[in-house]
Amino acid sequence: MSGSEPWQQHRAFGALDWASEKHSVIVVNPAGKVIEEFEIEHSALGWKKFREKLQPYGSIPFAIETSQGVAVEQLLEAGMVVYPINPKSAQAYRERKAPSGVKDDRLDAWSFADALRVDGHGWRALRPEEPLIKELRLLCRDEVALIAQRTSFIQQLRQALADYYPAALEAFEDWTSVSAWMFVQRFPTPEALAKAGKRKWQNFLHTRRLWGSTQGPRRMEIFARASQFAGTPPTTSAKSLLALSLVQMLFVIEKQLAVYRQRIEELFARHPDHDLFGSLPGAGPKIAPRLLAEIGDDRQRFSGEAQNLQCLAGTAPVTKRSGKGRKYWQVHQRWACDKHLRHAMHLFAEQSLSRCVWAELYYQHHRQKNQSHANALRRLANRWLKIIYKMWIDRTPYNAELHHRNQLQHGSWIFQLKSI
Numbered sequence: 001m002s003g004s005e006p007w008q009q010h011r012a013f014g015a016l017d018w019a020s021e022k023h024s025v026i027v028v029n030p031a032g033k034v035i036e037e038f039e040i041e042h043s044a045l046g047w048k049k050f051r052e053k054l055q056p057y058g059s060i061p062f063a064i065e066t067s068q069g070v071a072v073e074q075l076l077e078a079g080m081v082v083y084p085i086n087p088k089s090a091q092a093y094r095e096r097k098a099p100s101g102v103k104d105d106r107l108d109a110w111s112f113a114d115a116l117r118v119d120g121h122g123w124r125a126l127r128p129e130e131p132l133i134k135e136l137r138l139l140c141r142d143e144v145a146l147i148a149q150r151t152s153f154i155q156q157l158r159q160a161l162a163d164y165y166p167a168a169l170e171a172f173e174d175w176t177s178v179s180a181w182m183f184v185q186r187f188p189t190p191e192a193l194a195k196a197g198k199r200k201w202q203n204f205l206h207t208r209r210l211w212g213s214t215q216g217p218r219r220m221e222i223f224a225r226a227s228q229f230a231g232t233p234p235t236t237s238a239k240s241l242l243a244l245s246l247v248q249m250l251f252v253i254e255k256q257l258a259v260y261r262q263r264i265e266e267l268f269a270r271h272p273d274h275d276l277f278g279s280l281p282g283a284g285p286k287i288a289p290r291l292l293a294e295i296g297d298d299r300q301r302f303s304g305e306a307q308n309l310q311c312l313a314g315t316a317p318v319t320k321r322s323g324k325g326r327k328y329w330q331v332h333q334r335w336a337c338d339k340h341l342r343h344a345m346h347l348f349a350e351q352s353l354s355r356c357v358w359a360e361l362y363y364q365h366h367r368q369k370n371q372s373h374a375n376a377l378r379r380l381a382n383r384w385l386k387i388i389y390k391m392w393i394d395r396t397p398y399n400a401e402l403h404h405r406n407q408l409q410h411g412s413w414i415f416q417l418k419s420i
Contacts, residue, residue, distance in 0.1 A: 007121035012036075014054070014080070015063040015112035017105045018071040024105035025050065026113045027057065034110065047074050054078065063116040065090045065108075067126060082126040083116055088336060127298055136267045137293035141340055143260045144290075150176075150253045157184070157246040164231025164239040165190060171222045178254065179208040181247045188240045190230040193223055264289050272395075273297055279397035280388070282351030287344055291388070294341035299393060306389035314342040315382035333378070345381040346374075352384065356400070358407060359384075 014027040027036035038053060040046035059079045066072060067084035075082050097111040154175050161168045172180040186204060187193040201223050205211045268274055268289040277288040302308040310316040314337030320330040352359045359380055366376040391398055
């Protein structure tokens with residue numbers, strides 16, 4: 001509903017201040033008077049009480065300071081029209097009701113309910129998601145979290161090895177490699193490495209295909225002097241136990257990441273937009289599902305404006321225009337955004353550099369203007385999102401030749417940079 005008059009025809013307006021164990025619920029009438037006020041536990045009985053209390057009002061607008069999670073799912077299942085509130089907006093609504101800064105659950109729920117009553121006609125209701133998209137998004141986000149956990153364990157492993165086993169760090173550059181973890185598992189200390197002997201070193205390197213033309217002899221030379229510079233016996237005894245523990249956890253995470261990858265690829269292949277996102281140069285089997293999961297398949301979500309997608313991804317900067325002097329406007333990075341989509345677009349923009357001539361030209365143009373690597377990628381991602389939005393709306397996969405012809409036809413300035 002776009003007008004305030006139809007909006008005020010709702011019987012009531014509600015809000016829920018959610019927490020991990022209990023939730024505070026407030027319902028106000030069109031005049032702003034509190035007509036329902038109660039708390040529920042975060043349990044089956046608690047949500048049953050919620051449905052019983054709200055049954056006389058039917059499906060009414062409900063505000064909540066999140067757009068996902070169990071509380072949102074329960075509100076949707078109860079038939080409520082859910083309006084998520086941005087945390088910054090929520091803070092402003094709190095201060096409107098309590099300028100002193102006092103804060104409690106009831107105040108939060110009341111301020112959200114009244115804000116929904118007054119301003120809700122301009123808000124966007126949360127639309128129910130397709131189950132496939134929701135599962136894909138959760139899987140992709142959890143996969144990224146597991147990768148971050150793996151990175152943390154690798155850093156801890158490298159630190160432990162630096163304390164007692166510098167030769168292992170020197171022999172292997174890539175510690176995301178399973179072979180490096182297997183080396184620590186097979187030869188956990190410099191003493192164990194020396195005791196194993198050259199024949200077992202060679203067998204390990206050949207079995208793991210790590211010999212190569214120059215790497216094999218180089219590693220053999222490092223192994224031969226491994227015990228010359230190592231930790232003291234107490235340090236070696238303690239840190240080798242830590243290293244072996246970390247290696248075991250890395251193996252478990254790697255195994256589970258393979259399970260996640262298989263499930264993500266299955267869901268991605270089943271979605272109608274699979275070919276669309278899969279056609280993006282550099283997206284590949286990992287980034288493409290993340291883009292689909294975060295952008296979704298609701299074509300009405302961005303109100304027909306590519307800029308709304310760019311703002312969601314955090315690639316569109318924030319401009320502050322105030323005061324008399326507007327010659328220099330303040331521009332800064334957009335922090336209030338979907339961090340998962342921003343991360344996926346950052347990775348995608350970086351991968352596209354080696355696969356798109358125009359993307360590389362655009363990136364280098366901004367680097368030559370003394371922009372940082374991250375800033376240039378953010379600008380490139382912003383440009384990519386305009387293309388992705390058009391593809392998404394038209395349900396058309398990316399066509400490099402067609403895009404190139406369109407750039408030439410419209411005199412794109414990007415190809416004028418070739419001479420720079």
